[in-house]
Amino acid sequence: MWQLRYSCAGIAIRPEGRGRGCGAGACTAFDVSRGLTWTRRDRPFPSLAPFHQMLAVIETAYHLRLLAALGRVVPGDADGITCYAPAVARPAPA
Numbered sequence: 001m002w003q004l005r006y007s008c009a010g011i012a013i014r015p016e017g018r019g020r021g022c023g024a025g026a027c028t029a030f031d032v033s034r035g036l037t038w039t040r041r042d043r044p045f046p047s048l049a050p051f052h053q054m055l056a057v058i059e060t061a062y063h064l065r066l067l068a069a070l071g072r073v074v075p076g077d078a079d080g081i082t083c084y085a086p087a088v089a090r091p092a093p094a
Contacts, residue, residue: 028083029061036060
């Protein structure tokens with residue numbers, strides 16, 4: 001799961017944002033999927049068959065939902081598209 005966090009953070013720092021209707025610093029499951037490698041052979045997303053690309057996006061979406069439940073990313077909605085941004089780190093209690 002560390003790759004997913006790293007990928008989302010890497011995409012999310014782009015000031016123009018990613019995805020249709022998403023604000024700056026947000027990315028969609030599709031954006032994150034494109035930034036990961038897949039299968040044990042580390043195949044890039046574009047090299048996957050369309051059906052497997054769909055499965056990759058669905059898997060990524062569910063991992064992002066888990067990260068949202070853990071408070072590591074913050075989901076948002078723009079025109080029916082769910083966008084995720086890294087959660088702001090909070091200082092540890094003293």
